[in-house]
Amino acid sequence: MSLEQEQRTLDRRQRELTDLQKKLAREQSKLTAAETKANAAQTAAAKARTESTRSSKLRLYQSALRDKERAQKEIASLQGKIAVKQKEVNTATAKVGRERQRIENAAAKKRKQDALQLNRAMGSMNRTIEDHATRLETLENMPEKVTVLYLGTSPEDEVRLRIEAEARDIHEAIRKSDNPQCVAFNDRWAVRQSDLLQVLNETNPDIVHFSGHGAADGSIVLEDQFGNSVLLDKERLSVVVGAAAKHVRLIVFNACYSDEEADKILRHVDATIGMTNSISDAAAKAFAAQLYSSIGFGLDLQTAFNQARAAIALASPEEFDTPRLRVREGVEAETMVFVG
Structure with a gap:
């Protein structure tokens, strides 16, 4: 009861x-x-x-x-x-x-x-x-517009790369994204060592994208005054980035073996993307276009990177594991968003 x-x-x-x-x-x-x-x-x-x-x-x-x-x-x-x-x-x-x-x-x-x-x-x-x-x-800390500096090189004494096609694909991917007006894409060609500080000061980028050849030791290939290849190692590149990177948060090395010694660059930026091995033109183009498309859609860096790798899996499956994303200690790629 x-x-x-x-x-x-x-x-x-x-x-x-x-x-x-x-x-x-x-x-x-x-x-x-x-x-x-x-x-x-x-x-x-x-x-x-x-x-x-x-x-x-x-x-x-x-x-x-x-x-x-x-x-x-x-x-x-x-x-x-x-x-x-x-x-x-x-x-x-x-x-x-x-x-x-x-x-x-x-x-x-x-x-x-x-x-x-x-x-x-x-x-x-x-x-x-x-x-x-x-x-x-x-x-609140996100810029109203993210600036991408695209640096393309294909010296006369190296195998010719279709970097113009890669840049065009990136342009098109950004245009088709949700926020094309929020991504400013600046391209520079036949880049020399002496050009680096000048173009960094001119554009004040948030993302720097190197496209071209890379050496096995992690150096990137630029051009001299005659259009021939000259190597820039990560040690010297880190000095340049440290001197001019006021707002650079991400550097993308879309070049062979460019993941080597990435920790030197991470002293000055939040994240780097490099290649652990050689990479074909088709894979490089697919990766770059999807990376900036995803960034233009407002996705975080980790998701954008994952989707860019998925694009390689469709274009060149055997190169799926070639790109590598690194972030500085204390930084989380899941919270890095370039476009709101």
């Missing part, structure tokens, strides 16, 4: 007990009155001077004794009933107590569960707030 039902049963038992106790009190009063009456009649009979008076008092005495006997029997009966009723009251009281305790325990358990749920909800809310704050900070 419910607590309400148990309480009604207890209340009824207590009322019944109270009624029996009142009846017992009345019968005890009757017993006292009968005893007083019998004693008075007995005394009067002993003092009577006439036989008729004595007989009258004795009859009164006998009547009082009968009243006393009836009262005693009723008292004994009521005392038995009261004892039974008291047990019923005790049992009902215990049931009410157990039901109240059960309800209190259930309520305490519910409060504990609610507190745990609230703590979990607050924890989730705090994490959401922190995530939103991180995203908001990223958005």
